Amino acid sequence: MQRARTPEAKDDRRGVFAGAALDEFYEKGFAAARMEDIARRVGFSKGALYLYFDSKEALFEAVVENFAMPNVARLETVAATAGGVGAVIDAMTTLAPVIIREGRIPKIAKVLIGDAPAFPAVATAYRQKVIDRVLAVITGVLKKAKAASEIDIGEPALAARLIVAPMIFSAVWRIMFEHDDEAHFDLDAFFSQHGIMLKRAFKLEAAA
Amino acid sequence: MQRARTPEAKDDRRGVFAGAALDEFYEKGFAAARMEDIARRVGFSKGALYLYFDSKEALFEAVVENFAMPNVARLETVAATAGGVGAVIDAMTTLAPVIIREGRIPKIAKVLIGDAPAFPAVATAYRQKVIDRVLAVITGVLKKAKAASEIDIGEPALAARLIVAPMIFSAVWRIMFEHDDEAHFDLDAFFSQHGIMLKRAFKLEAAA
Amino acid sequence: MQRARTPEAKDDRRGVFAGAALDEFYEKGFAAARMEDIARRVGFSKGALYLYFDSKEALFEAVVENFAMPNVARLETVAATAGGVGAVIDAMTTLAPVIIREGRIPKIAKVLIGDAPAFPAVATAYRQKVIDRVLAVITGVLKKAKAASEIDIGEPALAARLIVAPMIFSAVWRIMFEHDDEAHFDLDAFFSQHGIMLKRAFKLEAAA
Amino acid sequence: MQRARTPEAKDDRRGVFAGAALDEFYEKGFAAARMEDIARRVGFSKGALYLYFDSKEALFEAVVENFAMPNVARLETVAATAGGVGAVIDAMTTLAPVIIREGRIPKIAKVLIGDAPAFPAVATAYRQKVIDRVLAVITGVLKKAKAASEIDIGEPALAARLIVAPMIFSAVWRIMFEHDDEAHFDLDAFFSQHGIMLKRAFKLEAAA
DNA sequence: CATGAATGAGTCTTCATTCAT
DNA sequence: GATGAATGAAGACTCATTCAT
Numbered sequence: 080m081q082r083a084r085t086p087e088a089k090d091d092r093r094g095v096f097a098g099a100a101l102d103e104f105y106e107k108g109f110a111a112a113r114m115e116d117i118a119r120r121v122g123f124s125k126g127a128l129y130l131y132f133d134s135k136e137a138l139f140e141a142v143v144e145n146f147a148m149p150n151v152a153r154l155e156t157v158a159a160t161a162g163g164v165g166a167v168i169d170a171m172t173t174l175a176p177v178i179i180r181e182g183r184i185p186k187i188a189k190v191l192i193g194d195a196p197a198f199p200a201v202a203t204a205y206r207q208k209v210i211d212r213v214l215a216v217i218t219g220v221l222k223k224a225k226a227a228s229e230i231d232i233g234e235p236a237l238a239a240r241l242i243v244a245p246m247i248f249s250a251v252w253r254i255m256f257e258h259d260d261e262a263h264f265d266l267d268a269f270f271s272q273h274g275i276m277l278k279r280a281f282k283l284e285a286a287a
Numbered sequence: 288m289q290r291a292r293t294p295e296a297k298d299d300r301r302g303v304f305a306g307a308a309l310d311e312f313y314e315k316g317f318a319a320a321r322m323e324d325i326a327r328r329v330g331f332s333k334g335a336l337y338l339y340f341d342s343k344e345a346l347f348e349a350v351v352e353n354f355a356m357p358n359v360a361r362l363e364t365v366a367a368t369a370g371g372v373g374a375v376i377d378a379m380t381t382l383a384p385v386i387i388r389e390g391r392i393p394k395i396a397k398v399l400i401g402d403a404p405a406f407p408a409v410a411t412a413y414r415q416k417v418i419d420r421v422l423a424v425i426t427g428v429l430k431k432a433k434a435a436s437e438i439d440i441g442e443p444a445l446a447a448r449l450i451v452a453p454m455i456f457s458a459v460w461r462i463m464f465e466h467d468d469e470a471h472f473d474l475d476a477f478f479s480q481h482g483i484m485l486k487r488a489f490k491l492e493a494a495a
Numbered sequence: 496m497q498r499a500r501t502p503e504a505k506d507d508r509r510g511v512f513a514g515a516a517l518d519e520f521y522e523k524g525f526a527a528a529r530m531e532d533i534a535r536r537v538g539f540s541k542g543a544l545y546l547y548f549d550s551k552e553a554l555f556e557a558v559v560e561n562f563a564m565p566n567v568a569r570l571e572t573v574a575a576t577a578g579g580v581g582a583v584i585d586a587m588t589t590l591a592p593v594i595i596r597e598g599r600i601p602k603i604a605k606v607l608i609g610d611a612p613a614f615p616a617v618a619t620a621y622r623q624k625v626i627d628r629v630l631a632v633i634t635g636v637l638k639k640a641k642a643a644s645e646i647d648i649g650e651p652a653l654a655a656r657l658i659v660a661p662m663i664f665s666a667v668w669r670i671m672f673e674h675d676d677e678a679h680f681d682l683d684a685f686f687s688q689h690g691i692m693l694k695r696a697f698k699l700e701a702a703a
Numbered sequence: 704m705q706r707a708r709t710p711e712a713k714d715d716r717r718g719v720f721a722g723a724a725l726d727e728f729y730e731k732g733f734a735a736a737r738m739e740d741i742a743r744r745v746g747f748s749k750g751a752l753y754l755y756f757d758s759k760e761a762l763f764e765a766v767v768e769n770f771a772m773p774n775v776a777r778l779e780t781v782a783a784t785a786g787g788v789g790a791v792i793d794a795m796t797t798l799a800p801v802i803i804r805e806g807r808i809p810k811i812a813k814v815l816i817g818d819a820p821a822f823p824a825v826a827t828a829y830r831q832k833v834i835d836r837v838l839a840v841i842t843g844v845l846k847k848a849k850a851a852s853e854i855d856i857g858e859p860a861l862a863a864r865l866i867v868a869p870m871i872f873s874a875v876w877r878i879m880f881e882h883d884d885e886a887h888f889d890l891d892a893f894f895s896q897h898g899i900m901l902k903r904a905f906k907l908e909a910a911a
Numbered sequence: 912c913a914t915g916a917a918t919g920a921g922t923c924t925t926c927a928t929t930c931a932t
Numbered sequence: 933g934a935t936g937a938a939t940g941a942a943g944a945c946t947c948a949t950t951c952a953t
Contacts, residue, residue, distance in 0.1 A: 110318035193401025233480045244456035276488035526734035609817025649896045660872035688857045696900035
């Protein structure tokens with residue numbers, strides 16, 4: 080195979096292996112995934128994979144690390160750029176089906192849900208570095224709007240979770256029923272309806 | 288250990304083993320769970336477990352089969368007994384935190400999310416026998432109310448999913464952060480707020 | 496294969512495995528010896544071996560533990576029973592070729608010399624439990640004789656080592672040249688001459 | 704790293720690698736020693752090592768070849784130069800502790816004892832080229848002295864082995880207990896006493 | 912019925928060796 | 933000549949499954 084000689088080429092290769100690992104972990108779960116299959120999936124030998132990761136566990140951690148971050152940034156940008164709560168809700172409910180369909184986030188979610196219990200430290204790190212940040216962004220927007228009396232809302236931190244819940248739901252749904260044709264439903268319509276209901280629930284309808 | 292002689296005693300024992308298996312599958316995942324540990328957890332030997340289940344896979348199927356059903360029945364009863372949509376929402380948002388805290392449902396969810404992808408048939412069977420029925424119950428109530436013009440709602444089938452989403456969310460949350468003290472939030476308040484927002488979103492407020 | 500069900504049968508089996516391990520470690524060295532070969536040598540599977548020893552390293556320790564002790568006892572008895580220094584020297588130089596030819600001691604010596612550097616704790620334990628005791632027995636006899644002015648000798652502890660040296664020499668020789676026909680020499684004559692020279696060196700000739 | 708262009712430079716480098724290999728084989732044993740570690744120990748890459756030796760086995764043979772010879776020459780010189788048996792004994796018992804402490808001989812001994820059984824040809828070659836010559840030198844001196852009735856001795860070939868035995872003993876001791884502080888004893892006193900006892904045993908005392 | 916000893920297929924990991932750069 | 937990335941054979945160890953007791 081091609082040889083990665085420069086540091087950049089090696090970084091790229093790490094990413095390639097991590098991507099392959101995500102797919103295998105997603106399909107088989109951490110314990111059932113085979114290092115050899117991960118390597119072969121991108122045309123390398125088992126041994127090459129061990130040049131980049133010391134162990135299967137290290138690979139798992141790298142996978143979570145690698146693919147969670149970029150998506151947080153995307154959400155933060157959306158929240159920061161959008162005007163008010165209504166705009167944020169619109170942006171998020173528009174972005175959500177795209178992210179869900181794109182595939183990586185549901186895969187990470189599946190891997191974390193399925194295997195993180197065996198790696199509590201990974202789960203906690205993920206919460207701190209990804210989930211808390213996402214929730215903080217949304218909670219911040221809601222708090223500001225509440226202070227300005229724009230919306231009628233209870234505890235912003237809980238509302239933030241209620242906003243996010245359908246994303247988790249659809250990610251989980253996708254994970255479980257990807258190959259089950261009868262199970263599919265219209266993601267766009269689902270999130271659009273979520274947006275409408277949220278705005279009503281926040282009594283934002285007029286503003287929307 | 289004790290011997291199970293009557294057919295009833297044998298059925299009981301199957302249930303006991305399945306319960307132990309659920310716990311082990313939940314904690315370690317299907318692949319990493321050991322048959323011996325499952326048996327020992329309830330005071331039996333590995334060999335005894337094989338008297339009741341032909342293989343680890345058969346045990347997995349039995350676990351899903353065994354513990355999903357009772358909860359469907361509970362929900363169906365609630366939906367059937369409650370008066371209108373508002374009452375159903377109240378009943379469900381009151382029941383939800385209890386079920387989440389009780390533990391079995393999040394455990395099954397975790398096992399299914401984590402391991403069902405390796406058993407597509409199990410996942411599909413579960414959807415048909417459990418999820419579809421739950422969603423059907425809720426969808427039915429919403430449809431009737433919509434027909435009676437009690438509520439303002441889009442597609443009832445999607446709304447049903449939006450009602451259920453926070454349950455999945457909190458089940459997943461519990462799975463991932465059970466041992467992460469900083470992560471806990473108030474489940475009762477969460478579902479209470481969910482109920483309030485739903486009723487507003489359905490323009491049911493006055494009726495509630 | 497036969498099953499070891501009683502604790503005694505299991506102890507026996509441990510010994511059987513340890514014996515097989517000694518042979519393999521002797522022939523190939525610790526690192527090159529294969530667990531499967533050790534097990535097969537006595538008609539068992541790899542897995543069975545792991546029922547009795549947690550790891551290759553644990554097996555190594557058991558081997559040293561198991562086969563060193565009995566021989567210490569033999570020597571101690573000889574030293575305790577024999578009358579004076581001359582008798583002890585006679586007894587030891589008569590016993591030595593038998594022990595060397597019997598095979599187990601040279602094998603353990605080889606295993607320890609070859610592999611103990613990788614297991615310093617094992618080496619130290621062996622010194623304390625085996626070598627020090629053997630040397631102490633001999634040193635004790637020499638000291639008593641010196642105090643009684645029976646022999647003319649320097650430091651008894653060093654003399655004890657000089658008495659033992661040809662045993663180590665011939666063990667090492669046997670290890671290295673077992674299959675080298677040209678290398679053989681007459682062990683009995685060798686130790687007999689050692690005895691004669693020792694008695695002269697101690698000025699015990701008259702007494703002998 | 705530096706490049707070796709001339710044939711002499713290449714021979715030097717072979718020696719450098721062989722020295723590193725001796726150290727690694729000594730510390731870890733043949734099977735557990737890593738080619739990369741051997742190369743790195745002298746600042747080269749794995750690949751460079753393979754430019755000089757075709758395989759690990761070839762390297763092993765070179766190690767034995769390389770470091771045994773010089774010491775034989777030293778001993779032969781001593782034996783040839785010294786006047787009579789007494790002088791040879793004095794010279795050898797003075798030289799012995801120096802050689803033992805210097806380290807290379809015990810290391811080779813350890814490597815041979817530990818790993819030669821897996822390489823019978825190497826062991827035999829070593830005996831022929833090193834051990835037999837050393838023993839022959841000593842045996843020759845003893846024979847001459849016996850013929851001249853200078854000493855009272857049995858079989859000279861066996862006596863030669865008895866002279867050498869404490870050297871093997873102390874080499875083995877050093878190998879096994881190098882890092883075991885409680886185990887050290889005074890090498891100079893040990894060999895001095897060996898010399899005294901030998902001369903008495905040969906009835907050379909007067910002459911010494 | 913229940914037990915746990917025995918089996919052997921399966922997987923992680925290491926490392927001698929090769930070879931593109 | 934020198935390097936170190938890539939390969940794949942080999943071996944320790946695990947555990948689902950079987951079966952003698």
